[in-house]
Amino acid sequence: MARPLALASSILVGAVAITACLVYSMLGSCTLEIAPAGASGPVPILLVTAHPDDEAMFFAPSLLAVARANCCRVFILCLSNGNADGLGPLRAVELLAAAPLLGVQPTDVSVVDDPGLQDGKKQRWDQATARQLIRTAIQEHGVQMVLTFDGDGVSGHPNHKAVHEAVRAVAQEAPAATPVRYWELLSMGVVRKFLGPLDVAFSIFECQTLHRMGGGCCIEGAAAASAASMRQHASQNVWFRRWFVLLSRYSYINSWRPIMIESESLDSES
Numbered sequence: 001m002a003r004p005l006a007l008a009s010s011i012l013v014g015a016v017a018i019t020a021c022l023v024y025s026m027l028g029s030c031t032l033e034i035a036p037a038g039a040s041g042p043v044p045i046l047l048v049t050a051h052p053d054d055e056a057m058f059f060a061p062s063l064l065a066v067a068r069a070n071c072c073r074v075f076i077l078c079l080s081n082g083n084a085d086g087l088g089p090l091r092a093v094e095l096l097a098a099a100p101l102l103g104v105q106p107t108d109v110s111v112v113d114d115p116g117l118q119d120g121k122k123q124r125w126d127q128a129t130a131r132q133l134i135r136t137a138i139q140e141h142g143v144q145m146v147l148t149f150d151g152d153g154v155s156g157h158p159n160h161k162a163v164h165e166a167v168r169a170v171a172q173e174a175p176a177a178t179p180v181r182y183w184e185l186l187s188m189g190v191v192r193k194f195l196g197p198l199d200v201a202f203s204i205f206e207c208q209t210l211h212r213m214g215g216g217c218c219i220e221g222a223a224a225a226s227a228a229s230m231r232q233h234a235s236q237n238v239w240f241r242r243w244f245v246l247l248s249r250y251s252y253i254n255s256w257r258p259i260m261i262e263s264e265s266l267d268s269e270s
Ligand SMILES: [Zn+2]
Pocket: 050, 051, 054, 157, 160
């Protein structure tokens, strides 16, 4: 009886060790084409989020990959100041302090406080206002890449979904010849979401598929930077968010897909 148990334990330990080596070997890689070939000067990238702390909790691997590539200048457009609990002004200041830990200069961060874009799961966002703010940011900074949530918003928060909807609409109205490219961060089911670095191993083939579609994966050991950034978001850095940063795949891997504009689905929405 002891022998099969020992054998099973050895296999398990071996599998974990191989997986750990595999994940470790993939850290520091990003297959998303961050800077177009032949780009001269820093490529302006716009990250559109819903709340201060989204950048630290969900986008850290990509922001660190961009900082490491030393190719780009990232602007963050945060479409609300996270005022659900009356802490909006404080949270805006926290974001300015947190952003440099992920390679973004405070002067490149914009936090919006608009009556039509208030933080809250029951708040319905004014899409026209959101779209206009995104258009303006793209034009002002000469943005060539836009990064944001996908339609499920990682956590399912309605404000995250509203951000996606606005970015997608802006992508849809852009002329075909526009140099701007738009990517969405893939949401995952609850199991994969909390696999932490292990999900890197489960993402290998998926990342290849995404790359063929024009997207890709940024894989970084970003948990420490994300945690440090969250400490600057002191009003939000409660125990369950600290656990999230440690256990979430989004502290280790970001999977990106180009935002697909499907004329049929848009027609049916209008
Ligand atoms: Zn959020």
